Amino acid sequence: MSGFELVVAVIYLGAAVCFVLGLRFMNSPVTARRGNAISAGGMTAAVLATVVLLIHSGTVSGAAWLVLVAGTAAGGLAGLYLAQTAPMTAMPQLVSLFNAVGGGGAALVGLFHFGAAGEPVATYVAVAVVLDVIIGSVTFSGSLIAAGKLQGLIPGKPITFPGGQLVNLALIAVVVGSGGVLIAGVHSVLLLILLLLASLGFGVTMVLPIGGADMPVVISLLNAFTGTAVAMAGFVIGNSVLMIAGALVGASGAILTKLMADAMNRSIGAIMIGGFGTGDSAAPVEAAGGQVRVLSADDAAIQLAYASKVIIVPGYGLAVAQAQYEVHELASLLEERGCEVSYAIHPVAGRMPGHMNVLLAEAKVPYSQLREMEEINPEFSRTDVALVVGANDVTNPAARRSGTPVSGMPILDVDQARSVIVIKRSMGHGYAGIDNELYTDPKTGMYFGDAKKAVLGLVAAVKTLVG
Amino acid sequence: MTVALFASISIFVLSLLVGFEVISKVPATLHTPLMSAANAIHGIVLVGALLIALSANSFVGYLILFVATAFASANVVGGYVVTNRMLAMFRARPVPQKQGDNA
Numbered sequence: 001m002s003g004f005e006l007v008v009a010v011i012y013l014g015a016a017v018c019f020v021l022g023l024r025f026m027n028s029p030v031t032a033r034r035g036n037a038i039s040a041g042g043m044t045a046a047v048l049a050t051v052v053l054l055i056h057s058g059t060v061s062g063a064a065w066l067v068l069v070a071g072t073a074a075g076g077l078a079g080l081y082l083a084q085t086a087p088m089t090a091m092p093q094l095v096s097l098f099n100a101v102g103g104g105g106a107a108l109v110g111l112f113h114f115g116a117a118g119e120p121v122a123t124y125v126a127v128a129v130v131l132d133v134i135i136g137s138v139t140f141s142g143s144l145i146a147a148g149k150l151q152g153l154i155p156g157k158p159i160t161f162p163g164g165q166l167v168n169l170a171l172i173a174v175v176v177g178s179g180g181v182l183i184a185g186v187h188s189v190l191l192l193i194l195l196l197l198a199s200l201g202f203g204v205t206m207v208l209p210i211g212g213a214d215m216p217v218v219i220s221l222l223n224a225f226t227g228t229a230v231a232m233a234g235f236v237i238g239n240s241v242l243m244i245a246g247a248l249v250g251a252s253g254a255i256l257t258k259l260m261a262d263a264m265n266r267s268i269g270a271i272m273i274g275g276f277g278t279g280d281s282a283a284p285v286e287a288a289g290g291q292v293r294v295l296s297a298d299d300a301a302i303q304l305a306y307a308s309k310v311i312i313v314p315g316y317g318l319a320v321a322q323a324q325y326e327v328h329e330l331a332s333l334l335e336e337r338g339c340e341v342s343y344a345i346h347p348v349a350g351r352m353p354g355h356m357n358v359l360l361a362e363a364k365v366p367y368s369q370l371r372e373m374e375e376i377n378p379e380f381s382r383t384d385v386a387l388v389v390g391a392n393d394v395t396n397p398a399a400r401r402s403g404t405p406v407s408g409m410p411i412l413d414v415d416q417a418r419s420v421i422v423i424k425r426s427m428g429h430g431y432a433g434i435d436n437e438l439y440t441d442p443k444t445g446m447y448f449g450d451a452k453k454a455v456l457g458l459v460a461a462v463k464t465l466v467g
Numbered sequence: 468m469t470v471a472l473f474a475s476i477s478i479f480v481l482s483l484l485v486g487f488e489v490i491s492k493v494p495a496t497l498h499t500p501l502m503s504a505a506n507a508i509h510g511i512v513l514v515g516a517l518l519i520a521l522s523a524n525s526f527v528g529y530l531i532l533f534v535a536t537a538f539a540s541a542n543v544v545g546g547y548v549v550t551n552r553m554l555a556m557f558r559a560r561p562v563p564q565k566q567g568d569n570a
Contacts, residue, residue: 026501032554040507043510047514053518054520057521060521064529067533068517068532068533071533071540072537074540075541075544076543077544078537079540079542079545079548082541083546083549091499101538102506105539105542111531223502226506227508233512239515239518242511243482244479245509248482248485248508249508249509251484251486251490252489252505253505256502354500357499362556
């Protein structure tokens with residue numbers, strides 16, 4: 001190892017250390033930003049060292065420099081623009097999009113080095129190339145489909161088509177067959193491209209049949225996939241910083257995926273096979289007995305204004321309507337009247353674990369008021385009013401019985417509160433596609449409307465009431 | 468199997484373990500920012516994409532170089548900026564209201 005190579009290797013090692021420290025600092029909200037900055041610093045150092053390495057090698061043609069600068073600038077600006085303009089509610093699909101390009105990039109690195117070798121490569125390189133191309137391509141197409149589903153470009157409901165399983169099997173056969181031949185030592189770029197195309201196809205058919213409710217878990221899984229693909233690319237080109245960073249992300253994504261699946265009481269296997277709310281499981285859950293009681297803003301305001309303990313249950317409806325500011329305003333108003341207000345955060349409220357916390361933090365809701373499910377569930381029985389803002393399946397008491405699509409999912413015990421106000425646009429179903437028995441409970445009042453306007457209405461009504 | 472390959476596999480396995488250890492301690496509140504932070508880190512593939520320039524000398528080579536660097540740099544820049552945007556919201560926490568209560 002020459003002195004120059006040593007310096008580059010040390011910088012790569014330093015970058016890897018920065019990534020580990022960066023993730024370590026994500027443990028606490030206080031140090032999280034510093035963690036991100038450290039991680040970004042490591043990334044910058046690694047990229048700069050690579051550029052210096054390219055200059056030092058002296059073998060990069062002028063045309064290659066031009067292409068490199070153009071590509072980096074185009075991608076960087078596109079990423080910057082999206083990252084700065086996307087609304088907070090669109091974060092999951094944005095993460096999915098970045099997964100797609102990361103996985104795609106890793107697959108291209110593998111493809112290029114295999115093609116450029118021009119002669120049979122060592123078996124372990126062939127293995128790494130095959131895994132890199134498979135995982136990277138599946139991630140690329142799968143992440144695009146997942147992002148499309150969340151963005152509403154592709155219907156969120158599970159999409160199945162006749163013979164879908166057959167197509168899947170055929171694609172898997174092509175992937176396994178061509179991958180096996182390549183690993184056996186046949187050096188064919190065409191075969192690798194076939195592998196790439198089949199993997200792209202498999203990514204599409206893998207994600208299409210999965211319902212929108214499971215998308216966060218899928219995105220997290222694809223995040224882990226991308227990490228693994230990057231690590232494989234590291235093996236292909238013999239670069240340790242790619243191996244280390246890729247493995248770190250692979251492990252983190254795997255854990256996060258498990259946490260999310262656990263929170264929804266779903267197994268990762270069941271999700272990948274599809275089924276939540278697919279056609280056959282949407283059998284009618286016992287006819288919703290009883291009438292729905294509709295409240296006006298004034299009715300709801302009276303209940304809230306004279307409550308001494310209120311728990312707000314935010315859900316996806318709040319996120320979509322961007323109603324976090326209005327909800328915080330209402331909460332502050334109630335607190336001024338001596339009411340105790342807290343927020344019950346279901347582990348998968350919003351679209352990802354922690355997503356709701358991010359949105360409420362944006363509206364400057366104090367941390368101390370955000371309470372996790374296990375912690376707050378015992379308090380519902382002592383609560384005067386539970387105010388459900390755009391949450392559905394996570395409050396459905398049907399989850400406590402067996403035989404419904406939501407059975408076994410941990411829920412917030414909203415129905416234990418003395419009275420319940422539900423703000424919702426319509427009686428439409430949640431992701432699970434079933435009626436929510438909470439809505440027909442006699443102590444529940446439904447206040448229909450867009451979350452933002454409805455809460456604003458409540459704020460105005462409470463103000464006039466207590467003037 | 469060469470010594471170098473074995474060393475690489477060791478690095479890979481140990482990095483996986485470090486990833487498990489470091490991440491399993493993160494509170495649920497930070498899961499979305501964490502996913503985004505991890506997402507930014509796999510943008511390290513930009514290093515691999517840049518290294519393509521060492522041997523790219525055909526149209527197809529340049530094309531792959533362009534797409535790979537564009538993909539990877541979108542991942543890096545977007546990932547870090549989005550994570551920072553999320554974390555910026557956690558700033559300026561008001562002092563806990565009940566300061567005297569924690570005995």
